[in-house]
Amino acid sequence: MRFFNDPKEILEQTTLVDRFVSYVQIDTTSNEKSEACPSTEEQWVLARKLVEELQALGLEGAAVDDNCYVTGSLPASHTDATTVVGLIAHLDTSPAAPGKNVRPVFHEKYDGSTVVLKDGVTIAPDDNPTLLECIGDTLITSDGTTLLGADDKAGVAEIMTVLSYYKDHPQLAHPAIKVGFTPDEEIGRGSDKFPIDTFGADVAFTLDGTHPGEINIETFNADSAFVTFTGVSTHPGTAKGKLVNAMRYLATFIDRLPAEVSPECTEDREGFIHPVDLDGTASKCRCHLILRDFDEDKLAALGKTVAAIARDIETEEPRVKVQVEIKRSYPNMYQFLKEKPEILEKLQEAVRQTGLKPQLVPIRGGTDGANLTRKGLPCPNIFTGGMNYHGPTEWISTRAMGLSVCTVLNLMTLYAK
Ligand SMILES: [Zn+2]
CATH class of the missing domain: 3.30.70.360 (Alpha-Beta Plaits)
Known part of the structure; x- marks a missing residue:
């Protein structure tokens, strides 16, 4: 059984960062004033791009439906395990900050000082103690005039990278994986038209969290x-x-x-x-x-x-x-998830195998997973590495993105057991 704990290996062997950069440059800001689904036409652009990429990665049935939900399926490999596992992230970014013309800025070998962006926007370790855990890392920010869109394009890029890793390493065991990318999560509609009946997963995980090691099984x-x-x-x-x-x-x-x-x-x-x-x-x-x-x-x-x-x-x-x-x-998803303790056990084990201490943080809000869990698809949330969501100080460390990919690969290994 192979576990992953080296984010550098992921960064060197995959196009994780390139994928992320290509996704954040597509404006997918959702719009709560629109009744349409998706709420903005731009979300189709990323959805269609992802369908093409999923097809290139060999997923079966990769498609986008009439409501802009992207799904695809990777058959199980080298395992008799029958649990079908879903991986979910959202396409849209928050309307709380501009999401058009995102220009990702790389800060290589971060030295622990205040990050200075355009228009007097700064990201200081005093307000962002996590920065000090990232000394030596490559950080990615916007140029200060927009949000970055790590929420949730980091999640999208991490899921795509897991799939590409399996394409490049066909000897690895993994369960049947169903992928779902949803529109309009940021305006509270991500789970509304989710094709839960045809999705076909027994359990799913949203990649829409923040700090490495953090997992969420509780919402308001x-x-x-x-x-x-x-x-x-x-x-x-x-x-x-x-x-x-x-x-x-x-x-x-x-x-x-x-x-x-x-x-x-x-x-x-x-x-x-x-x-x-x-x-x-x-x-x-x-x-x-x-x-x-x-x-x-x-x-x-x-x-x-x-x-x-x-x-x-x-x-x-x-x-x-x-x-x-x-x-x-929406309900607190914990009331449903506590009935299935094996999900949390596997998730915590996956984080531990990555070399991180699992931190169970209740979300003071909701996730797509809360409603999906209520509808019968248990769906905890996993960290992506992104920080300071919904504003121009949003940032992410590429190492943290690698850790997220390691955690998902480990989780799949555990489900293939
Ligand atoms: Zn999000």
């Missing part, structure tokens, strides 16, 4: 609350004693939300209530809040807090009608 439980205030409208000139302005009551509602239970005041395993969007008029208005907690009961309590504040306002002014609607966004 996530709900959305929609609170609608309906007042009484009259002509403002003759409104005395009659008009009830819904917006004033909505303002009171937001003011009464517990400030300490906000994203800006919480960390680690603490949950929060976060008003994200408002719309409406004086007669009727609506607030969208997101509610997050790792614990299902605590999340339900956040919903009750929101409803109680709304009810109090209605009691104080019966002429204002308040409606509270709570909807599920």
Whole structure:
């Protein structure tokens, strides 16, 4: 059985970095304002390129579907193991920062100093202690005017490199591998149209994490609350004693939300209530809040807090009608993954065989894997090496990318056993 722990070997024997650089130069920024799937036409460009590359690597059935989901399949080799393993990454980049005209900049033999980019953008070890683990590495950043797109093109490049490694080393044992590249993850739609029924994997892994060694089997439980205030409208000139302005009551509602239970005041395993969007008029208005907690009961309590504040306002002014609607966004995938401890055991072993200490970090957010896990495809998340996602200070060490490839190769070895 062969395990991999030398990222240099991967970097020397594969085109991992070249692949990454070619992907980040394709603008695939998603757009939450678009209802279309994919939300931006540009994502097709990368999707079609990946189909061609998958075909060149000999994958069976490599194709992109009508919704821009790329899939392909590599049959098992030198193994009787029957578990089919999926590897998933997303094509799009975050709309939070420009993703067009990304010009990757290489910082060879990084010396531990502050990285200086265009427009006064700097990446300093003080704010990025991980940089000091990368002295001597080659770092890749943008030029400072765009994001880099390591989220998640590092994941895409790492998966493609694993496949190319198997093409070049046909003697290696691996299970049947299904590959999936999804559009629109950054706007929360990556798993919406994922062809889970035809994908055919028993277990899958997203490559969409960060720091080497980090693996994620927990996400928030996530709900959305929609609170609608309906007042009484009259002509403002003759409104005395009659008009009830819904917006004033909505303002009171937001003011009464517990400030300490906000994203800006919480960390680690603490949950929060976060008003994200408002719309409406004086007669009727609506607030969208997101509610997050790792614990299902605590999340339900956040919903009750929101409803109680709304009810109090209605009691104080019966002429204002308040409606509270709570909807599920995604569940903590841990509640499903804990039923299958062998997945985590293999994943941790793969990280250990890479020479890293597995770190289980709960994600204060969601992943494509959270919804896929809920739909029946268990799907933890693996590090890619990328850091500072969604902004111009995004960076990645090529060594960390090599470590990610080693980890996935080791995981496949374990699944071939
Ligand atoms: Zn991502």
